Amino acid sequence: MRIGQLSQRTGVSVRAIRHYDAFGLLGPVREANRYRSFMDSDVDRVQLIQLLLGVGFSLAEIRAHAPCWRNGTSSVLDPVPDAELRAFLTRKLAQLDQHIEALATVRSRLQERLDAHVSSEHSSVEHANHDITNAPVLKGAEG
Template sequence: MRIGELATHTGSSVRALRHYEHAGVLSSVRQDNGYRWFTPEDIARVRLIRMFVSVGFTLDEIRRFAPCWQEGRGPEDPVDAEVAPEFYRRKLADIDAQLRDLQIIRARLTAQLGELTLAGSTCASHPKGLP
């Protein structure tokens, strides 16, 4: 599929896909006419890239460690010698912090929705805000 089709399937911009390719986390085959050609598997790859970026991974981290996260790899597969346990510990701590923040936000939104539903009011008429 061409880059525009991949963008449509993944919700990414063409510019982002070109950036991913330049960063080495995505690859394509150039056709004779110069167009980039992607495989259907690249849809899942781009979604995985976007998911990791959304939780704070850099493209360099994704490029270095993504082979370990590819589907089909099992625990018996060798891991790159550069993969440091400290990296995983730090990323897990970052994700745990994000989960705590998301739980706080979720609780506040749930409480706000309950209050709005009971009062029949809108957020604008409700003076409580975030701390």
């Protein structure tokens, strides 16, 4: 598949895909006309690169440890990583745990604000309804 097709299938810009390729994260075959030709597995690889970038990996880290993600997926890790890889993965897990904790805190605070806002709106509506039904004009019309 050509780079434009890979871009469409992954939602990643052609420019970013070229950057990943120049950085050595992709390995397209060059056709006789010099066009890059990507494989279906590159869709998974580009999506994995995006995922890893999104959670704080750098391109250098992804490239340095790319062999532990065979076939572009993170589901197949090398069975026995070396000490350097283990240390790297341990550091990244700790960073991810901190990020998850921070996200949970932000989520909790946003939920509290939303709940307070909804509660305030609900209270205002009840108060307004009470004022309307107890208005002198409506009180005389009830009976």
